[in-house]
Amino acid sequence: MDFLQPATWEEALEAKAAARDAVPIAGGTDVMVGMNFGRLRPSLLLDLTRVPELQQWADDDGAVRLGAGVPYARVISELGDRLPGLAMAARTIGSPQIRNRGTVGGNLATASPAGDAHPALLAADAEVEVASVRGTRRIPVTEFYRGVKRSALADDELIAAVRIVPPRGPQQYSKIGTRNAMVIAVAAFGLALHPDRRAVGTGIGSAAPTPRRAPAAEEFLAGELDGLWDSRAELPAATATRFGEMVAAAAAPIDDVRGTARYRVHALSVMARRALTWAWADYRKGDPTCA
Amino acid sequence: MRLSCTVNGMPQQVDDVWEGESLLYVLRERMGLPGSKNACEQGECGSCTVYLDGVPVCACLVAAGQAQGREVGTVEGLAPAGELHPVQQAFLEAGAVQCGFCTPGLLVATDDLVTRSRAEGRKPADAEIREALAGNLCRCTGYEKILDAVRLAADRMAGDPR
Numbered sequence: 536m537d538f539l540q541p542a543t544w545e546e547a548l549e550a551k552a553a554a555r556d557a558v559p560i561a562g563g564t565d566v567m568v569g570m571n572f573g574r575l576r577p578s579l580l581l582d583l584t585r586v587p588e589l590q591q592w593a594d595d596d597g598a599v600r601l602g603a604g605v606p607y608a609r610v611i612s613e614l615g616d617r618l619p620g621l622a623m624a625a626r627t628i629g630s631p632q633i634r635n636r637g638t639v640g641g642n643l644a645t646a647s648p649a650g651d652a653h654p655a656l657l658a659a660d661a662e663v664e665v666a667s668v669r670g671t672r673r674i675p676v677t678e679f680y681r682g683v684k685r686s687a688l689a690d691d692e693l694i695a696a697v698r699i700v701p702p703r704g705p706q707q708y709s710k711i712g713t714r715n716a717m718v719i720a721v722a723a724f725g726l727a728l729h730p731d732r733r734a735v736g737t738g739i740g741s742a743a744p745t746p747r748r749a750p751a752a753e754e755f756l757a758g759e760l761d762g763l764w765d766s767r768a769e770l771p772a773a774t775a776t777r778f779g780e781m782v783a784a785a786a787a788p789i790d791d792v793r794g795t796a797r798y799r800v801h802a803l804s805v806m807a808r809r810a811l812t813w814a815w816a817d818y819r820k821g822d823p824t825c826a
Numbered sequence: 827m828r829l830s831c832t833v834n835g836m837p838q839q840v841d842d843v844w845e846g847e848s849l850l851y852v853l854r855e856r857m858g859l860p861g862s863k864n865a866c867e868q869g870e871c872g873s874c875t876v877y878l879d880g881v882p883v884c885a886c887l888v889a890a891g892q893a894q895g896r897e898v899g900t901v902e903g904l905a906p907a908g909e910l911h912p913v914q915q916a917f918l919e920a921g922a923v924q925c926g927f928c929t930p931g932l933l934v935a936t937d938d939l940v941t942r943s944r945a946e947g948r949k950p951a952d953a954e955i956r957e958a959l960a961g962n963l964c965r966c967t968g969y970e971k972i973l974d975a976v977r978l979a980a981d982r983m984a985g986d987p988r
Contacts, residue, residue: 568867570889631961633961
């Protein structure tokens with residue numbers, strides 16, 4: 536096995552083009568588990584922690600361009616105001632030690648249905664910026680997940696950044712597991728209300744082969760909120776309940792060691808109803824980023 | 827491959843490091859620093875917590891080569907040889923150590939917490955202590971004595987008894 540530590544993005548892309556089975560490593564919270572347990576033996580381990588651009592975020596053309604290697608601890612401390620949904624998701628991840636190392640880029644590269652960042656990225660209409668020696672392209676995150684731990688990333692591509700437009704409305708995130716810290720989600724839900732475009736964004740985690748949105752639930756809620764955006768009136772309880780049911784109906788979970796499909800569906804309906812109740816309360820208070 | 831880094835303030839160099847091994851393996855098996863413990867090897871238990879450039883991480887999840895040129899701090903470096911760091915002393919006095927396997931990781935995590943709180947001129951609240959230690963599993967103590975030890979260490983390091 537070889538170990539390469541490119542100092543520039545160009546070098547990293549060249550290395551990936553030359554060794555397509557190279558495994559990129561950043562925080563190592565997935566890759567090193569594979570290595571330690573003998574499940575992963577790539578010809579080349581490509582350490583991306585020395586590529587400066589990946590460790591940075593910046594405002595770019597109305598969006599936050601979050602470098603793929605920015606650890607979750609920094610998403611929380613530096614972007615809690617701009618990207619509240621993602622920061623809420625980040626707070627539920629692992630432990631301090633894991634959040635000090637793990638990255639959104641790594642979550643995307645692994646593309647596990649249980650990745651904690653995914654529901655927040657889906658709800659916020661994030662874009663994934665990927666690159667290779669052939670060039671750079673942006674993939675809407677809804678099109679990024681292609682199967683259990685499979686993504687739209689080509690074998691010569693690396694994830695450069697995630698682009699997220701800071702929201703004009705409230706965002707919420709909810710995750711359920713057996714305890715508060717260090718758990719893989721049994722189910723997770725992300726919600727974004729977009730009063731500027733009178734739209735709703737959702738993201739479901741750990742309850743289908745890939746992270747996915749709940750389009751019918753989004754459409755239903757956008758319709759229900761049509762008369763309420765301006766009045767900021769109370770949301771009928773029945774609307775929140777129905778929204779929860781429709782989110783749960785969009786899931787396609789399985790029974791596994793972490794929970795049953797039936798439990799996941801129930802949990803999703805409760806989380807979606809609660810997330811909406813919280814988000815609408817935030818919106819009524821008029822604070823767009825009070826997550 | 828050859829790995830050079832600073833460990834507990836001392837420059838270290840080791841040869842014949844396998845590219846796929848972890849910083850934890852390097853510390854324990856190649857540098858003679860067995861303080862950091864090897865338990866889960868998947869970042870779940872925190873027994874291998876070390877500082878990497880001043881940030882607490884699970885050494886089992888750091889590829890050896892990623893530590894090249896970096897500063898590593900292990901439990902062995904908390905206090906000079908033969909002495910105890912205030913956090914270590916507090917763990918002893920509070921009875922926060924039973925089998926001891928999780929203790930090195932907890933000491934590093936606690937040191938990080940109390941050092942950060944002290945720099946901000948305050949003592950960590952209980953909720954903050956629980957959050958800071960959420961990545962360190964102990965199967966013996968039930969955590970209450972560990973919480974006592976962290977409060978005791980924070981009091982002493984802040985310079986006034988609670």
